Amino acid sequence: MARALNALYVGVLNALAAAAGLTFALTAILITVNVVLRAVYGRSLFGLFDAIEYALMAATFLAAPWVLARNAHVTVDIALIALPPNARRRVAQAGNLFAAVLAATFFWFALEATLASFARGSTVRTSFVFPEWWALSVMPAAMFLMAIEFVLRYWRGTGPDRVGTGL
Numbered sequence: 001m002a003r004a005l006n007a008l009y010v011g012v013l014n015a016l017a018a019a020a021g022l023t024f025a026l027t028a029i030l031i032t033v034n035v036v037l038r039a040v041y042g043r044s045l046f047g048l049f050d051a052i053e054y055a056l057m058a059a060t061f062l063a064a065p066w067v068l069a070r071n072a073h074v075t076v077d078i079a080l081i082a083l084p085p086n087a088r089r090r091v092a093q094a095g096n097l098f099a100a101v102l103a104a105t106f107f108w109f110a111l112e113a114t115l116a117s118f119a120r121g122s123t124v125r126t127s128f129v130f131p132e133w134w135a136l137s138v139m140p141a142a143m144f145l146m147a148i149e150f151v152l153r154y155w156r157g158t159g160p161d162r163v164g165t166g167l
Contacts, residue, residue, distance in 0.1 A: 010069075013145065017066035023059035027052050047127030054124075054135050061138040065145035068153075093154055100150035107143035114140055 030048060038044045067073050080088055114136040122132040 009148070013066045013069055016062040016145075020059040020063035020066075023055050023062075027055060027059075050126040050128060057135070058138045061142035064142050065149055068146055068149045089157065093157065096150050096154040100147050100154060103143050103147035103150055107140050107147055110136065110139035110143055 030045065030052070034044050034048050080091060083091060114133050117136055118131070118133040123129050124132050124135060
């Protein structure tokens, strides 16, 4: 059962990372196409920059749990490296626990905001009109997965010297 849950969890992280990667790639391609269209025809793709704005926000949130699981995030560890190994592990463990609480708190507030937006029927009105909760929904999903990852890092003893889930 634990292996099946871990495989599901890793699969979800990988799928979200792939979606984020595809979003970043499409963004680069569409910006290039837009520049060419503007240079050659004097016209650009309608609503492209609004779409890119929301796509980049979503992709960043979708990729964050995967990046954390791979221990590939940016860290400032100058003070941590100066500590002896046992103290370094304890500080890393305390950091994982603190970060799990923060991620769970962010999850709760992001979920409340998303549900409130859904209940109110709020919309985003830019070049497109769409339900606001669509844009907000990536935040609670990402924060939930990050809270899980920080708990797993705490449980596994993942610190500055060890990689997370080994994706």
